[in-house]
Amino acid sequence: MDKSNYKAHLALLGANIIYGVNHLIAKGVMPHKIGPSAFVFLRVLIAGILFWIVKSFIKEKVEKKDFFILIVCGLFGITINMLLFFHGLSLTSPIDASIIMTSVPVMVLIFGAIVLKEKITTYKIIGISVGAIGAVLLILFSKKSGGTSSVLGNTFIFINACSYATYLVLIKPLMKKYNPFTVVSWVFLFGFIFMFPIGIKDALTTNYAAFTLNTYLTVAFVIIGTTFFTYLLNIYALTKVSPSVNGSYIYLQPVISFIMVSVYAYALGHAEYIQDINSVKILSCLLVIIGVYMISKKPKVKLA
Numbered sequence: 001m002d003k004s005n006y007k008a009h010l011a012l013l014g015a016n017i018i019y020g021v022n023h024l025i026a027k028g029v030m031p032h033k034i035g036p037s038a039f040v041f042l043r044v045l046i047a048g049i050l051f052w053i054v055k056s057f058i059k060e061k062v063e064k065k066d067f068f069i070l071i072v073c074g075l076f077g078i079t080i081n082m083l084l085f086f087h088g089l090s091l092t093s094p095i096d097a098s099i100i101m102t103s104v105p106v107m108v109l110i111f112g113a114i115v116l117k118e119k120i121t122t123y124k125i126i127g128i129s130v131g132a133i134g135a136v137l138l139i140l141f142s143k144k145s146g147g148t149s150s151v152l153g154n155t156f157i158f159i160n161a162c163s164y165a166t167y168l169v170l171i172k173p174l175m176k177k178y179n180p181f182t183v184v185s186w187v188f189l190f191g192f193i194f195m196f197p198i199g200i201k202d203a204l205t206t207n208y209a210a211f212t213l214n215t216y217l218t219v220a221f222v223i224i225g226t227t228f229f230t231y232l233l234n235i236y237a238l239t240k241v242s243p244s245v246n247g248s249y250i251y252l253q254p255v256i257s258f259i260m261v262s263v264y265a266y267a268l269g270h271a272e273y274i275q276d277i278n279s280v281k282i283l284s285c286l287l288v289i290i291g292v293y294m295i296s297k298k299p300k301v302k303l304a
Contacts, residue, residue, distance in 0.1 A: 008240035012249040015233040020256020022226040023094035029218045036086035038206045041199030047227040048188035055185040069170055070186045077167030078191020084160035091153030098257040100157040101250050107165035108247035115169050118242055131251040131291020137284040168243040180235035251292045255285040
């Protein structure tokens with residue numbers, strides 16, 4: 001693995017650690033402090049402003065023919081992706097959400113092969129299969145557990161996963177053509193345009209006076225960490241590695257969520273999470289880690 005790919009994999013690791021932590025942190029303020037639509041509205045608005053501030057230092061024009069793809073990426077990568085994820089997360093458990101998101105690599109691999117003619121190697125197939133086994137084990141055992149699982153919430157998360165996979169594949173060619181800040185700034189702008197009529201009412205009627213310090217810190221983490229920094233890390237990685245490798249790192253999210261739930265259950269005394277922790281889920285998480293390793297690692301080419 002060369003130096004640039006090494007940095008790309010570190011970027012993907014960092015982004016997905018933040019995503020995994022976000023499953024539990026964001027759910028902690030929804031919907032009793034802020035509704036999903038209002039949360040996404042603030043997330044897209046403030047993060048978009050930050051991206052355009054950075055973009056103001058980059059003098060680069062986008063060709064007219066590429067605006068259609070940017071608009072589609074704004075719809076799938078921002079509006080549908082974030083809205084359905086937050087609405088789904090507000091209805092279901094953090095672990096369920098992170099498990100369902102592991103379907104993204106499979107969809108990215110398929111969409112990438114169709115749209116970008118990306119080669120599906122045996123190594124990638126084996127890695128995805130190993131990770132998928134871990135995810136399936138988690139899904140099967142989550143059905144037998146108690147908690148806050150929801151069919152509707154899980155459905156929203158799955159559609160969100162399809163939308164995010166579509167975004168990862170469509171955005172790849174633009175990342176090679178333009179500066180990443182140029183691409184993501186336009187994507188957030190178009191995403192906000194689609195989001196505006198959906199979230200403006202909830203954003204204006206939210207009772208911000210009821211926010212505690214913890215609420216503000218959570219909102220800041222989601223906007224700055226889970227939105228601004230993770231999109232930066234992902235777009236950087238997409239300039240170095242394929243969409244399928246990028247998508248494969250989502251397999252780490254249930255592992256991170258599992259660790260966070262363990263901390264909440266045993267270190268912070270949240271007894272409602274204890275029932276989600278067992279040896280089978282630990283095994284599943286180990287399989288997920290092995291799957292990510294196999295997908296990200298390129299086999300050494302033997303010289304004759």
